[in-house]
Amino acid sequence: MIVQNHFPLIRKVVFYIVKQLQGGVPMDRVQKRDTNIGALHIISTGQQSPETLAGIVEQIIDHIDAIHLREKLWSDKQMTETILLLHSKGIPLEKIVVNHQAAIAHVMNTKGVQLTHNSNDAATIRHAYPDLHLGRSVHSVQEAVDACNRGADYVIFGHVFATRSKPDLQPKGLAELRNVVQLVNIPVLAIGGITPENTPDIIKTGASGIAVLSGVLLAHDPFEKVMDYTKALKKGDKQNV
Secondary structure (H helix, E strand, O other), X not given: OHHHHOHHHHHHXXXXXXXXXXXXXXXXXXXXOOOOOOEEEEEOOOOOOHHHHHHHHHHHHHHOOEEEEOOOOOOHHHHHHHHHHHHHOOOOHHHEEEEOOHHHHHHHOOOEEEEOOOOOOHXXXXXXXXOOEEEEEEOOHHHHHHHHHOOOOEEEEEOOOOOOOOOOOOOOHHHHHXXXXXXXXXXXXXXXXXXXXXXXXXXXXXXOEEEEOHHHHOOOOHHHHHHHHHHHHHHHHHHOO
């Protein structure tokens, strides 16, 4: 029974030993897992102006861990100006994450960059910008493992639950999320169809937190929604003890 209870940990350690022997993950990464539970990242929706976005983020920033600027249609100038706008409203640069555009994150001295399938791998970005905090968006166990091996600081995995933004794609589910958590030694945030009601189930998988888009930013009362998610994260953390 003791061996069964500790099987996920044993499997994880064996995995990293094998990777080390193959010239993969440095062994000191095994000891570096971030044990902070309950992270709440908010991701921009692409449906709001910089001014509207900034007005909402100003209200909720004290209760979230990061605001991601995921705006595929913005120019470099728009991204830079929006970072300055957010900062002028009291949003700390260390809470701003830029999607894909590592050079802008570096120049603007933000918390970091969220890499996508269109981005260079984490190892390349790490070499070019060693001070950036690197996140990676992943959609499978293998992608998560590869991101970990290449130096990502954390991954965002999904979509976990069914979501209107991806109606034709099968959700990954909690079992797949749990597999990712067990096989990488960096924080895993869940994304996709996450509500305050299912958030405790996310945390019970061992995930370090959640990432939310429209659930907060397009809500009737974004502040109230953030508080709902915060309570749900704390509930899941207590159940996970």
